[in-house]
Amino acid sequence: MTVIETDIDADATVDARGSSCPGPLMDLIGKIRDLETGDVVVLLSDGEESLTDVPEWAEESGNRVLEIVEGDEHNEIYVEKS
Amino acid sequence: MTEHVVIVGGGVGGSVLANDLADRLAPELEDGDVRVTLLNDSPEHVYKPVWLYVPFGQSEVDDGRRPLADLIDSRIEIRIDRVTDIDTDAKTLGCRDSDRPIEYDHLVLATGVTLAPEVVPGLEEGGHNYYSEAGAEALREELLSFTEGHLVLSVVGSPHMCPVAPLEFTFMADDWLRERGLREDVEITYTYPVGRVHGTPPIAEWARPVLDDRDINVETFFNAESVDPEAKTMTSMEGTELDYDLLVSIPPHRGIDVIEEAGLGEKGWVDVDNHTLEAETAEDVYALGDTADTGAPKSGSVAHYQVSTVGQRLTSRIRGRPPTATYDGKTLCFIETGMDEATFVAFDYENAPSPPPPSEKIHWSKLAYNESYWLTARGLL
Numbered sequence: 001m002t003v004i005e006t007d008i009d010a011d012a013t014v015d016a017r018g019s020s021c022p023g024p025l026m027d028l029i030g031k032i033r034d035l036e037t038g039d040v041v042v043l044l045s046d047g048e049e050s051l052t053d054v055p056e057w058a059e060e061s062g063n064r065v066l067e068i069v070e071g072d073e074h075n076e077i078y079v080e081k082s
Numbered sequence: 083m084t085e086h087v088v089i090v091g092g093g094v095g096g097s098v099l100a101n102d103l104a105d106r107l108a109p110e111l112e113d114g115d116v117r118v119t120l121l122n123d124s125p126e127h128v129y130k131p132v133w134l135y136v137p138f139g140q141s142e143v144d145d146g147r148r149p150l151a152d153l154i155d156s157r158i159e160i161r162i163d164r165v166t167d168i169d170t171d172a173k174t175l176g177c178r179d180s181d182r183p184i185e186y187d188h189l190v191l192a193t194g195v196t197l198a199p200e201v202v203p204g205l206e207e208g209g210h211n212y213y214s215e216a217g218a219e220a221l222r223e224e225l226l227s228f229t230e231g232h233l234v235l236s237v238v239g240s241p242h243m244c245p246v247a248p249l250e251f252t253f254m255a256d257d258w259l260r261e262r263g264l265r266e267d268v269e270i271t272y273t274y275p276v277g278r279v280h281g282t283p284p285i286a287e288w289a290r291p292v293l294d295d296r297d298i299n300v301e302t303f304f305n306a307e308s309v310d311p312e313a314k315t316m317t318s319m320e321g322t323e324l325d326y327d328l329l330v331s332i333p334p335h336r337g338i339d340v341i342e343e344a345g346l347g348e349k350g351w352v353d354v355d356n357h358t359l360e361a362e363t364a365e366d367v368y369a370l371g372d373t374a375d376t377g378a379p380k381s382g383s384v385a386h387y388q389v390s391t392v393g394q395r396l397t398s399r400i401r402g403r404p405p406t407a408t409y410d411g412k413t414l415c416f417i418e419t420g421m422d423e424a425t426f427v428a429f430d431y432e433n434a435p436s437p438p439p440p441s442e443k444i445h446w447s448k449l450a451y452n453e454s455y456w457l458t459a460r461g462l463l
């Protein structure tokens with residue numbers, strides 16, 4: 001397993017590993033509703049679709065993907081609420 | 083010493099588990115070595131899937147209610163009270179109507195979902211829903227007199243109960259309005275939070291052409307931020323504004339506050355191991371059904387499948403054996419595609435769903451399941 005390293009400190013974590021239906025992005029959006037502008041949330045997802053879903057949604061909604069760290073077993077996607 | 087198992091929540095998961103334990107632990111219950119208490123905040127058990135049919139006049143909310151005492155094995159002690167406090171160190175529960183705490187040795191949380199429409203300003207006043215008894219009845223009144231205008235089905239909550247129910251409602255509304263010769267005067271729009279019509283790609287790929295074929299407008303990447311009940315508009319986090327005449331929403335969901343206050347998980351969802359369903363932050367605490375944060379859908383079938391895992395693990399613990407049963411994410415959901423056709427999806431943590439072509443037979447299977455649910459809950463099926 002790769003050790004995931006990043007300098008970003010997240011204010012909240014959404015662990016959506018294994019989340020099948022309706023999926024990690026839905027979990028992330030639910031979380032973002034509760035956060036304040038400027039807060040950073042990290043999504044842990046083992047679904048390949050998150051790598052495209054999350055940046056697409058972030059662009060549509062004006063939130064910002066700060067970093068995507070790809071690991072062997074899951075990816076970490078850091079999103080800042082705008 | 084008598085070991086005390088307490089199940090909080092007498093909905094699908096809690097009731098099925100209570101009956102499952104009555105069987106599994108029959109010898110210990112008989113000898114007085116174990117007691118099982120089912121705690122629910124109402125004397126009645128509520129079966130929510132019935133609510134989908136209420137707005138179309140095809141079911142009554144009472145069809146989804148039965149006294150718990152009629153459903154639960156007589157070896158289980160039923161207690162009607164609301165849990166207001168959980169102390170996982172002292173292993174006690176505080177209740178609304180009692181001064182004395184309840185002591186437990188093993189605790190199972192099956193407290194389901196609480197609707198939180200207030201998260202989106204204006205949603206409660208401006209929208210209808212079929213995710214509560216009162217909501218489904220009020221929507222029926224509205225829908226029966228709705229003969230023209232713009233019907234919007236908006237998925238606001240994420241995650242929410244029964245992830246396919248919004249598609250089902252939309253397909254049923256389309257079919258129902260067609261049958262009544264009103265479809266030409268009613269525009270239907272379906273909105274969804276992510277970039278497809280369902281969070282799970284195979285379900286989205288199947289549903290999108292069906293929506294298009296039926297002239298149902300689709301707004302993806304739509305996360306309602308506010309609703310203006312006067313102007314009858316809703317605005318999304320993504321900046322889209324939508325006019326409506328009748329808004330049907332899937333409101334935001336959360337678990338009960340008591341769970342968060344006990345440090346068991348955020349927003350009332352219990353942090354559990356996805357496979358063992360044991361709480362991550364406390365000993366001898368399990369969660370199942372909607373309140374367990376597993377990544378599996380919030381659906382009755384999931385609660386049902388999780389029962390055997392929790393039932394077996396608890397029984398092993400009580401008998402001093404290592405528990406081995408695990409939950410693999412198994413889910414089965416029927417999907418109504420109109421008033422008399424349906425399909426279904428079956429999947430787990432590893433395997434994606436693939437819906438077969440809709441048929442009348444599957445529709446009748448869904449209705450038959452809902453009827454036979456009362457036998458299933460009793461542990462007879």
Ligand SMILES: Cc1cc2nc3c(=O)[nH]c(=O)nc-3n(C[C@H](O)[C@H](O)[C@H](O)COP(=O)(O)OP(=O)(O)OC[C@H]3O[C@@H](n4cnc5c(N)ncnc54)[C@H](O)[C@@H]3O)c2cc1C
Pocket residue numbers: 090091092093094095096121122123124127128129130131132133134163164165166192193194195212213214243244247338340370371372373380381382383384385414415416
């Ligand atoms: C419209 C609709 C359609 C659906 N259709 C389907 C379907 O076709 N198939 C399917 O599989 N699923 C369906 N579902 C989902 C299904 O109903 C739920 O997933 C299921 O009920 C979850 O079971 P549960 O035991 O976790 O929670 P619930 O059945 O909600 O039970 C929770 C219980 O806990 C009690 N409780 C809560 N807090 C406390 C407290 N503090 N103290 C004491 N008691 C408490 C509640 O009163 C309730 O009795 C549907 C849901 C809806 C809304």
